[in-house]
Amino acid sequence: MQKLTIGVDIGGTNTSFGIVNRQGTILYTHTIRTQTHDKVEDFISELCREIKSGLNTIAEKFELIGIGIGAPNANYLNGTIEDAANLRWKGKIELSKLVNQHLNAPVFVTNDANAAAIGEKIYGGAKNMNDFIVITLGTGLGSGIVSHGKLLYGHDGFAGELGHTIVEPNGRACGCGRSGCLETYVSATGLVRSVAEQLSQSFTYSVLRDIPFNKITSKDVATAAENGDLVAIHALKKTGRILGEAIANIIAITSPEAIFLFGGLTKAGKILLDEVKYHMDKNILFVYKNKVTLLISQLPDDAAILGASALVWTEFE
């Protein structure tokens, strides 16, 4: 009898789930809106109803071995979501317990970056690695650290907040209420802030002067840079330098064999990635030199679902 898992990706707008086999094939997938219900209980009811419908479509006999859920501010140790800024339900959400009221299988919960890391280990480029880091570059910057073959959770389940290490004391305001966090420089948002900074400091011609701040995307910046736009190139290089320096620092702490970059910003192209590599190599401590590989995630677009389902396989292997 084949074993199957459910991978769920809860985002601020949409929640997607997939029924996934051990090879990482998604046999069924469906998406619902995340925030249409006032009560989180009603959202979970709808989600579990859809999962059951999905399971009914599987013709072959199967055993559901578990449900993995990736969600913002999710806590693996408690099975909860705690104070997620971009969800309407405040405080502590007892995610595992709520799902178990509808589905009779073990539920494992973690945040998006940890799910990406474990997905990389089960289905991606880290299959044979025990010590690596996945850095997710989206609206913010997340990180999942795998150490001695296991996700590093820390004593409270919230380890891996590389995006909230302060790289510039009194630097840019961060959503967390502090200043100078890595993600205020290195993320899609950080890149756009670096564009605005450069627009403020020079007279250099740029197509980006004609787009409102709120409308500039990292794709706009990448395209402009490919066309030789100096402001765009400068912003990408600044992002790359700060990420390269941060990677050199985290290598000195956990000594991984590889760093995987994941997410939309990795598509900003060669200018960014060359700069990351250059500044990582320039700043790395000699004992780690030529030992750490910088890689792009090998997970496909359904990475969030796969990562969440991978969490289940790791529990049983």
Next chain:
Amino acid sequence: MQKLTIGVDIGGTNTSFGIVNRQGTILYTHTIRTQTHDKVEDFISELCREIKSGLNTIAEKFELIGIGIGAPNANYLNGTIEDAANLRWKGKIELSKLVNQHLNAPVFVTNDANAAAIGEKIYGGAKNMNDFIVITLGTGLGSGIVSHGKLLYGHDGFAGELGHTIVEPNGRACGCGRSGCLETYVSATGLVRSVAEQLSQSFTYSVLRDIPFNKITSKDVATAAENGDLVAIHALKKTGRILGEAIANIIAITSPEAIFLFGGLTKAGKILLDEVKYHMDKNILFVYKNKVTLLISQLPDDAAILGASALVWTEFE
């Protein structure tokens, strides 16, 4: 039959060892000079001869379960010392193998800071903790990270070089060949450099203006500060601020339940420690607030020997 371990602390000047029981009582201890021999083989011969003499003094029957060695640039995974700057023997020293030519017991090797961390877990203040960090503040800054109950070694055995994270790009020259490493600011040496910096930047009266740079000790700075010397106070506060900021950052990466400070600089008193605590709390991400305790190591003065011997107990428990 009682079980015993040997703890060996190899330093640049002296090498001490102790015969230690499970309670952390040192039954016998002896010190030899580290660097009197041209060949490392002769040094190991002398060390093992002394260890055997020591074992002969133990009246009760015993079983020697292992030998733990703390040494600079030691690699747990390989049982080696690799390119230690302050030892006369260059390249890779096959420490475990050499010791096993004389003593028939398993040999475990790690660096000083990791030994301090594991000592804290076996004999000190971290007995019931699985996630904590020990920061050693001596001539340099070392760190031992315990995660999920185990030392974090990384894929090559060299994780935990917090002292070589760069906190000030293009900052002070570091012994590692780069600039701006944490230990160039936060260490006994870093403190004296901050004194000199402050002497250069102000006309403020200070007793430290009458001591050559090479003669100023962290104890001189601490004593001056207690007597109200403003230069000394400024230097201690700068050291404390940078350490507090670095602690806030490493908490965001590994989420420990406690940080232990260890070594000579912790005796520099309340001004330094208050400042560390203040800036740690000021810069900590909200999810970790009031969850992490800052503590002074509870290991006694023989900590290096105890830490090395603790490495053996952890292997068998």
